[in-house]
Amino acid sequence: MSDAAWHARIVCGNEVGAGFLISAHRVLTCAHVVRWSDTSAVTVTFPNHRELGPLSATVAVHGGWSGDAADPGDLAVLELDHEVPLEPATFAPPGAELGEPAPTLVAYGFPQGYDEGMLARYQAVPGALVSDEWRQLEAATAHGQALAPGFSGAAVALADGRVVGMVTTIAGTRDGRVGRMLPTQVMARHWPELGALVPTPDHGPDAVRRLYTLVRRAVAEGADCDPNRLYVDAVGPFGPPLPEGGFASLGAAAGYVQWEVPEGEAVTRFADRLREALDAGPVPPAAASWSPILVELDHSGAGADQVTVEVSAYRDGQRRRVGSHRLPRGAVRTYVQERIDEAFTQLAPDADELITFVLPRDWLNEPVAHWECGVDDSTPLGCAYPLVVVDRSRHRSGRLRHQLAKKWQKLDTCPGARLHRVDCGVPERPPSLRKRLRDDDADLAGFAFPPATAQPHFEVGLNTPVPVLLWPRTGCPDTDRHGGPCSGTTFLDELAGSLTGVPPTELPRHVMALRETAAADDEPDRHWAKDLQLLWDDPRCFPEPAASLHSPVA
Helix, strand or coil: CCCCCCEEEEEECCEEEEEEEEECCEEEECHHHHCCCCCCCEEEECCCCHHHCCEEEEEEEECCCCCCCCCCCCCEEEEECCCCCCCCCCECCCCCCCCCCCCCEEEEECCCCCCCCEEEEEEECCCCCECCCEEEEEECCCCCCCCCCCCCCCEEECCCCCEEEEEEEECCCCCCCEEEEEEHHHHHHHCHHHHHCCCECCECHHHHHHHHHHHHHHHHHCCCCCHHHHHHHHHCCCCCCCCCCCCCCHHHHHHHHHHHCCCCCHHHHHHHHHHHHHHHCCCCCCCCCEEEEEEEEEECCCCCCEEEEEEEEEECCEEEEEEEEEEEHHHHHHHHHHHHHHHHHHCCCCCEEEEEEEECHHHCCCCHHHCEEECCEEEEHHHHCCEEEEEHHHHCCHHHHHHHHHHHHHHCCCCCCCEEEECCCCCCCHHHHHHHHHHCCCCEEEECCCHHHHHHHHHHHHHCCCCEEEEECCCCCCCCCCCCCCHHHHHHHHHHHHHCCCCHHHHHHHHHHHHHHHHHCCCHHHCCCCCEEEEECCHHHCCCCCCCCCCCCC
16 A cells, blocks of 8 residues: 555645545545635645655535535545656445455555655444445554544555545544545545446446546537436436436436446436437427426216326426326316315426316316316416316327427427417318318417317317417307307407417416406406417426326226
8 A cells, every 4th residue: 555656645725635646637635625725735746656746736626515524525626737657546346345344444644744644544334324425434453543634535445455435534532543434436426527437336337437428528518418307318217216406417417327226227328318419419498397287187987977187296307196086077176276286395496387287188178277276266277377288198199299299399499380270160171171280380270169169170180290279168159150250260360469479388378378367357258368278288398108097997
């Protein structure tokens, strides 16, 4: 150990500590050792290669330590002013500091009066980490060098020289017989790039190196890659859920996959998704970051009056079920009101909620936007929150989900979309309407009548990948008998004017404002938007496969 080239002595102001070389130009140490780097020079020397002389260094990475001995993130990466011709330290797999019997660990530090360094022998205490941050160290012998000021930042190594952690604090007794170290996996949590140097049994070294090469490329290129989406794609629906609050950076997500996801191919999948994103170049921003509360209603199969209800909330791309029940149809509204209120507790504090009713095709005209928020709040749901409906058959169709997702990629940057009218009294056969919608690559279709009035025409709109359908819940009972302009024509005229310049991604919010305006009108029942129904269908809001409601009959 005493002749290992990579041990370093660090001086910053009045602080003296240790460190260790991890590449030709980088040294790891404690953040508190270089706490005065803003006003004092940082000098690094290598006691076993004195011919190199003192080297200047700057703090390139700070682990987030905020000043107290009990604060996490006491790690800093120093950038040397030039490369050194020394072999850097190597790392052991996480947990190698433990065993039966416990291995002896050695730290190389620089207590007062020993500028050339001293060695201290310790053992790691098994069990949980202290505050999920530190591994406790206890002296291996009753005599010999104890941890003392000057050991902070020293590598803690096995007898063969492989590093398992870094000394951070001396605690417990005055003679330094007890101390703490940051294990390598915790160091990598505060500086994810370290993960490329530390072997992990579940992931091959080549896969890990490739992962961090891509992460560095993404950072260097300033690529806009969503770490949360990449994580969810990499671990799949059965992997560990996204941590509370998600990931602050791409490196943090990569490190979490490496250290916390045991499934061997997760690192490779994360790297593959990241590579695809980088090769694809800049992409338009996704649809408004809606956080859906999903209300699924379906015929239960247990009788005409029985309905199966399931309520879920989406957070960070993960679906969280709130409740599922079979109920008489008359009890559905109260149950939904209560579960929606509960679902809000699952959303992130800054989430943009979107109430989404997934309905059977024959229930698409249900007045769900007029349902009250609750027993003590008579505000219509559609006036309190953005609220849309989705056709259940379409929600479960892989073909239409794929086609709709492609449509929305184009709509993300669209400042507004043209309304394709389906008027009353126009002798257009369903096949002709289907051809018109496909030829025009329609994004928005407005119907002058409710679904039951001309079901074949309405089904054309549902079975063609038109992302947005709008219609009045009440209106003309017969599309063929008109003596002149009707309420449906007025509806489409007003709707076309109202939608001018509104991005399709913002339609749920815009329609909520229209509903509020109609409700506040002096004659709300005569306002053209009083019964406006919006089918707004963006599959990207629901990244998991559509789940089947459980049949209570089975």
